[in-house]
Amino acid sequence: MGTKTFAVIAVLIAFARTGAAQPPRPADSLRTVTLAVSEYNRLIDLARQPAQGPSLPPVPAVLSSADLRVRVDRETARGVFNLAGDVLRDGFSRVTLLSGATLVGASAAGQPLPLVAEGGGHVAVLPGPGPFSLALEWGAPLVFSPGRASFTLPVPPSGTARATFDLPGEQADVRLSAGLITRRSTAGGRTIVEATLDPGGPTQVSWSMRDSAPVAAAREARTLADVYTLVTLDDSDVRMVTLVDLTVVQGEPRTTALRLPAGYEVTSVSGSTVESSDTRDGTLTLTLSDPSARRHQILVSLERPHAGGSFSLDTAVPALVDAGRERGEIAIEGVGTLELAAEEREGMHRIDVKELNAALQSLSALPILSAFRYQRGAGAAPAVKLDVKRFADAGVLAAVAERAYATTLVTSEGRALTEITLWIQNRAQPFLKVMLPEGATIASVEIDGQPAKPVSGPDGTRVPLLRPGFRPKGQYTVSFVYLHAGTRFARKGDLQMTLPQMDIPVGIVEWETFVPGNYSVRATGGNVIDARTALAASLEKNAEEAAQVATYRVSGSAGVAGGAGVGGGVLNSAIGAEAHQIRGRVVDPGGSVLPGVTVALASGGARRSAVTRADGSFVFSGVPSGPVTLTAELMGFFPQSMSFVATDAAQQVTFVLPLAGVSEALTVSGQSPKVDDSKTPVEPPQNIINLQRRAAGVLPVRIDVPRAGTSHRFIRPLVVDQETTVTMRYKRR
Numbered sequence: 001m002g003t004k005t006f007a008v009i010a011v012l013i014a015f016a017r018t019g020a021a022q023p024p025r026p027a028d029s030l031r032t033v034t035l036a037v038s039e040y041n042r043l044i045d046l047a048r049q050p051a052q053g054p055s056l057p058p059v060p061a062v063l064s065s066a067d068l069r070v071r072v073d074r075e076t077a078r079g080v081f082n083l084a085g086d087v088l089r090d091g092f093s094r095v096t097l098l099s100g101a102t103l104v105g106a107s108a109a110g111q112p113l114p115l116v117a118e119g120g121g122h123v124a125v126l127p128g129p130g131p132f133s134l135a136l137e138w139g140a141p142l143v144f145s146p147g148r149a150s151f152t153l154p155v156p157p158s159g160t161a162r163a164t165f166d167l168p169g170e171q172a173d174v175r176l177s178a179g180l181i182t183r184r185s186t187a188g189g190r191t192i193v194e195a196t197l198d199p200g201g202p203t204q205v206s207w208s209m210r211d212s213a214p215v216a217a218a219r220e221a222r223t224l225a226d227v228y229t230l231v232t233l234d235d236s237d238v239r240m241v242t243l244v245d246l247t248v249v250q251g252e253p254r255t256t257a258l259r260l261p262a263g264y265e266v267t268s269v270s271g272s273t274v275e276s277s278d279t280r281d282g283t284l285t286l287t288l289s290d291p292s293a294r295r296h297q298i299l300v301s302l303e304r305p306h307a308g309g310s311f312s313l314d315t316a317v318p319a320l321v322d323a324g325r326e327r328g329e330i331a332i333e334g335v336g337t338l339e340l341a342a343e344e345r346e347g348m349h350r351i352d353v354k355e356l357n358a359a360l361q362s363l364s365a366l367p368i369l370s371a372f373r374y375q376r377g378a379g380a381a382p383a384v385k386l387d388v389k390r391f392a393d394a395g396v397l398a399a400v401a402e403r404a405y406a407t408t409l410v411t412s413e414g415r416a417l418t419e420i421t422l423w424i425q426n427r428a429q430p431f432l433k434v435m436l437p438e439g440a441t442i443a444s445v446e447i448d449g450q451p452a453k454p455v456s457g458p459d460g461t462r463v464p465l466l467r468p469g470f471r472p473k474g475q476y477t478v479s480f481v482y483l484h485a486g487t488r489f490a491r492k493g494d495l496q497m498t499l500p501q502m503d504i505p506v507g508i509v510e511w512e513t514f515v516p517g518n519y520s521v522r523a524t525g526g527n528v529i530d531a532r533t534a535l536a537a538s539l540e541k542n543a544e545e546a547a548q549v550a551t552y553r554v555s556g557s558a559g560v561a562g563g564a565g566v567g568g569g570v571l572n573s574a575i576g577a578e579a580h581q582i583r584g585r586v587v588d589p590g591g592s593v594l595p596g597v598t599v600a601l602a603s604g605g606a607r608r609s610a611v612t613r614a615d616g617s618f619v620f621s622g623v624p625s626g627p628v629t630l631t632a633e634l635m636g637f638f639p640q641s642m643s644f645v646a647t648d649a650a651q652q653v654t655f656v657l658p659l660a661g662v663s664e665a666l667t668v669s670g671q672s673p674k675v676d677d678s679k680t681p682v683e684p685p686q687n688i689i690n691l692q693r694r695a696a697g698v699l700p701v702r703i704d705v706p707r708a709g710t711s712h713r714f715i716r717p718l719v720v721d722q723e724t725t726v727t728m729r730y731k732r733r
Contacts, residue, residue, distance in 0.1 A: 161198070177203055410495070449477070
């Protein structure tokens with residue numbers, strides 16, 4: 001085929017491509033294109049190739065500029081790097097910012113910027129495409145050499161890097177290991193240097209220290225310390241509170257360290273100049289917020305457990321690691337009742353607790369048991385060795401009865417009616433636990449003369465010791481009456497009598513029992529003492545005083561002989577008392593005071609009386625001069641009297657009241673007859689015998705125990721939560 005043939009075919013193809021989309025043109029608009037075969041093949045190959053997209057940037061992001069501002073103070077250099085650049089690709093790209101730097105913080109547009117540590121550098125992940133602006137806070141320590149100071153500045157890999165340095169001192173000889181200083185100025189004792197740096201590598205900045213403040217920072221720090229330690233021995237742990245008073249005599253220490261005793265855990269660290277603390281390998285490192293301060297006070301609390309009870313403790317106390325001189329004091333206190341043996345160590349000596357530092361004494365909340373003072377030598381660690389013996393805590397008596405007086409009436413049918421009166425000193429105990437004999441019931445209760453109701457419990461009966469609105473400040477009386485149905489009397493046999501067990505200590509129990517008069521009775525056992533035996537012993541003991549019956553000694557009164565009173569009383573001058581005053585005291589044969597004794601004074605036809613207080617004392621004021629007679633009376637004791645001449649001076653008397661014998665004549669009221677062992681005893685009335693039948697619960701009125709029959713008296717000293725018993729053998733007359 002020739003050239004013409006190919007031309008015709010090309011025209012036909014062109015017409016076929018355009019004919020379907022465009023209307024036919026007139027014949028005069030048709031054109032003919034002539035192509036070589038090679039060009040035609042090239043066009044066909046190009047038409048077969050796929051379309052190409054847009055080209056990508058060669059790097060994901062670039063740093064265009066870095067502006068650095070650095071300020072040097074004391075021992076550190078700190079600054080801010082302001083970086084600007086562009087992210088060139090879509091999505092998130094990794095941008096390397098700095099290498100070999102210590103960053104304090106990073107932010108972008110005022111928001112925190114997270115960074116990734118990679119290969120010794122800091123990498124940021126930023127979205128794109130678009131520009132970015134970052135701020136990096138940087139810091140580095142200073143390196144000091146003779147006459148110069150320096151630091152190493154990392155330079156970001158940016159297009160340009162400019163820096164401004166604010167250095168201490170004027171006319172400082174500033175040098176850069178890489179870069180060019182463009183401007184230098186001084187103002188206010190500081191040097192301002194502007195420079196252009198080589199991007200992507202570290203630059204060392206150094207300057208002369210001739211006029212520089214860091215000269216003092218380069219000096220070795222020297223300190224003196226006073227260490228005050230309080231050791232508290234608790235039930236289950238040992239606590240230490242250490243007050244460190246640190247005085248800086250040279251340099252500006254940024255940190256200080258405490259060597260801790262083994263086995264202790266740090267519970268708290270405080271101090272106005274303490275910035276932070278770190279415990280590692282038995283050493284507490286403290287970072288100080290103000291190194292230029294000349295004095296630092298630090299309070300450290302430690303704690304460690306122990307096995308409890310009695311134990312031995314060999315423990316050191318906290319000590320400064322680098323103090324030039326350290327003095328200290330150790331105070332030891334304990335919780336509870338314990339006995340402490342503390343051993344002195346080398347360089348340590350015992351002191352009086354009053355010599356302790358006032359700050360250490362203020363830390364103590366308990367009595368200080370032992371105290372030491374020491375001065376630590378080189379390499380020595382202050383320590384104490386303690387042997388602790390702990391005693392069980394003893395309960396505190398909330399109430400105590402100085403005296404109890406019991407009266408029991410027993411009928412021939414075996415019924416018993418008992419009244420117990422207690423003279424009580426009470427701080428806060430609300431109830432008295434009473435273990436009554438089996439089958440016994442309480443009939444009435446009185447508190448300081450006012451009726452009250454008992455409370456029944458599974459482990460005994462509770463007699464109230466207080467009532468609403470009644471808070472006694474001194475001694476007062478509590479009495480209760482209980483009924484007990486026993487075994488009917490036979491012709492002869494044994495009678496077992498028991499007073500209830502009470503849960504407060506009683507100084508002395510006096511017990512008077514009345515049994516039917518038609519029975520002869522004698523005591524054969526029990527834990528009581530017969531009153532006759534006690535009376536005989538007391539009379540023998542006081543025979544010397546009883547022999548001086550009619551002689552008195554009045555100090556400062558001429559013509560009056562001295563001696564003992566008629567009733568066992570002694571008269572003396574009352575030192576420090578008022579004129580025309582008679583003071584007195586009433587005691588029993590054993591020397592114990594007797595409260596509630598009625599003392600009558602007869603003088604010049606006039607008569608007045610007083611009642612002894614809880615301490616057994618009484619007083620009469622305004623007594624005219626002349627003969628006077630004093631009489632002291634108390635149920636269960638022989639009444640005593642004394643007569644003497646009262647003077648203008650104050651006088652002091654003492655009565656000794658012996659216990660009354662069983663043949664003592666008693667005056668009773670109602671249907672109770674006079675008690676006299678020489679006469680035929682009288683049976684109690686029927687209303688007493690049937691009292692238990694009529695008493696349902698607590699009676700609203702007081703029940704008095706009649707004194708009918710033959711009286712037997714017993715005493716028992718110091719009764720503590722125990723029953724008082726007596727066994728008597730009886731026989732019908």
